[in-house]
Amino acid sequence: MNICVRNNFLRSNLMSSVCRFSTTVPEVEPNEPTFIIDDTEDAQAKEAEIQKKRNKSGxxxxxxxxxxxxxxxxxxxxxxxxxxxxxxxxxxxxxxxxxxxxxxxxxxxxxxxxxIEYETVAFPYTIKEVMESAAQRRKEEKLRILQRDREVAEKFAKLDAWKKDLHERIAKKEAEVKAAKLKKERLVEEVRRHFGFTLDPRDERFQEMLAKREKEQKKQEKLAKREEKEKLMIAKLQQQSAEVK
Known part of the structure; x- marks a missing residue:
């Protein structure tokens, strides 16, 4: 309730009381000035202050x-x-x-x-074209996987043969190394017997004689291989002659 209404209410009550206990009617100035004070802004300010104080969060x-x-x-x-x-x-x-x-x-x-211009450049293909391209890629990927699986299966089937071949080559290499070592030992023993006394293998005379023996042995091996080759050729020619007859 604003001040103006409150003042009018009090004035009316006062006039009623006077009229009840008095035989004369009080005179009221017809044009008495009335002061109206609007406290709406004050109420809003108070409400804002209250709301501000309610905010304890900081x-x-x-x-x-x-x-x-x-x-x-x-x-x-x-x-x-x-x-x-x-x-x-x-x-x-x-x-x-x-x-x-x-x-x-x-x-x-x-x-x-x-x-529209951006999508035309960024996505130049239609939905149907994109779907067809994706289907083609999936098909190619599936074929690639099948081909890879086929190759793996073929190689796995040959695994035993490869292992056998590897073991044979290792055994052959070991045999060659062992044969070379034995040959070297025989040559060294022959050189020692040649001199008839103990001689240091690092001695120059020993090394020269060893090189000479190795050269002679290589020559003999070469002749033996040639003779073996000639025998094989002769046997082959004889077989062909027998087939012609």
């Missing part, structure tokens, strides 16, 4: 609004708050309570045209 107004699902700023505080993107974001999050005109959420003709 948050700023913007953060307090965010925590209570309200728009953080009623007035723009930076250039970003004046952009269309920001207003669209506010409307998308707070709806009509954001106070943003919904028409801003629709793209302009220029934005639509730019988007």
């Amino acid at each position: 948050l700023s107004k913007a953060h307090y609004n965010l925590m209570n699902d309200k728009r953080p700023y009623e007035e723009p505080h930076c250039l970003a708050h004046l952009t269309v993107k920001y207003h669209r974001k506010m409307y998308g999050k707070y709806g009509i309570a954001s106070g943003v005109n919904p028409s801003l959420c629709w793209p302009t003709k220029q934005e639509i045209q730019e988007r």
